[in-house]
Amino acid sequence: MSDRDPGVPPGATGGGPWSGGPAGPPVCPRHPEREAYVRCQRCGRPTCPECQREAPVGVQCVDCVAEARRQAPTVRTALGGTARGGRPVVTYALIAACVLAYALQLASGGVVTGLFSLATPLVATEPYRLLTSAFLHSTGSLLPFHLLLNMYVLFLTGPALEQLFGRGRFLALYLLSALGGSVAFTLVQGLLGSPGVAVGASGAVFGLFGALVVLRRRFPGGVRSIGVVLAINLALGFLIPGIAWEAHLGGLAVGAGVAAVLSRTARQPRAQLVALAAVVVALALLAAVAAAVAA
Structure with a gap:
């Protein structure tokens, strides 16, 4: 033997x-x-x-x-994400996608903007605009202030959230927040009867703000001064003409809601999938209503 x-x-x-x-x-x-x-x-x-x-x-x-x-056993964070360490791959990929889209906007002379921006009368027949518009930014000024501001906030907030939630959950948070912002903008503009056009990652960024607010309440001291920064950005949306404050509020609400669900079901993967699916269905229904109203 x-x-x-x-x-x-x-x-x-x-x-x-x-x-x-x-x-x-x-x-x-x-x-x-x-x-x-x-x-x-x-x-x-x-x-x-x-x-x-x-x-x-x-x-x-x-x-x-x-x-x-x-x-090797999978190491999880306090919110159920896979503790990978290293670079925040999803955050950097989102920034790269926005920068690439901006370059295509400039190179195409506005064609890309026209095809993929959030034009409320067209949402009913071209619903993809609800999401693609979140990767575009204003090209009206000599310097890309709109793009730089959103990417700076994403660079500051994204890595910590990606580490806590994990790559997949963080991407879901970002995209659902972007979709929520677009749906809110479309719905409000439709109710006001004024066809609007919007671009920018502001809805998604405010969704990250909302997630940070939820985490601050769950883990006191974990995220400091977020309330002041959020209040200033919300105020600017109402004080400066041409800013889609509807997208800010919509993204903020969806981001906070998604973060609350993910944080409360950190150790329940199936419950998280069901909850995220419910959010997707709810946003799809709201998008349909918003598109009908806008049309």
């Missing part, structure tokens, strides 16, 4: 083509043309320098390192 580790391949100690012996020197299983005299501390197979990975003790092969990562 053998006492060899069952996780070691049969040829790791002399029974495989990589083991050497009378047939020749040991070779790397992934690169049979290379001789390998260093063995993996986990499986015992020879491994060439390209396939070696430093381990706490000795060296492991790249296959064993990958297997260990797959078997």
Whole structure:
């Protein structure tokens, strides 16, 4: 009866083509043309320098390192997100998407803006504008103040929220907030009987503000001075002509609601999916109503 580790391949100690012996020197299983005299501390197979990975003790092969990562338990944050660490990939991707869209707006001479902006009379037949408009920004001034302001706020607030919620939940929060802002703008403009056109990520950004307010109440001291910043930005929407304050309020309400749901169901993935699906359905119904009113 053998006492060899069952996780070691049969040829790791002399029974495989990589083991050497009378047939020749040991070779790397992934690169049979290379001789390998260093063995993996986990499986015992020879491994060439390209396939070696430093381990706490000795060296492991790249296959064993990958297997260990797959078997490692998932570390969750307090709000149920996967604790990945590193760069906030989703935040940077959203910023890059907005910057790219702005460049296309300029390069197309306004064609992209006309096709994808939030024009309330067209929402009934082109509902995609409710979301695509959140990636466009005003090109009316020499400097992209509109784009820079929104991207600056996203850069400040996005990484912390992405770390807390996880990439998927944070993306859902952002997109649903953007959609909520567009629906609110369309509904109000339709009720007022004035066809409006809007662009910008302000609804999504205010959704992040709303999420921070919810988290501040849940974790006192975690996010400071957010109330002052939020009040100033809300006031500017009413004081400066041409700003879609409807989108600000709509995004703020949806963002706060989504964050409240995600924070209260942090350890219940199924409940979160059901709740997010309910939010999507509710916004879709409101969008339909808003489009009918605008039309």
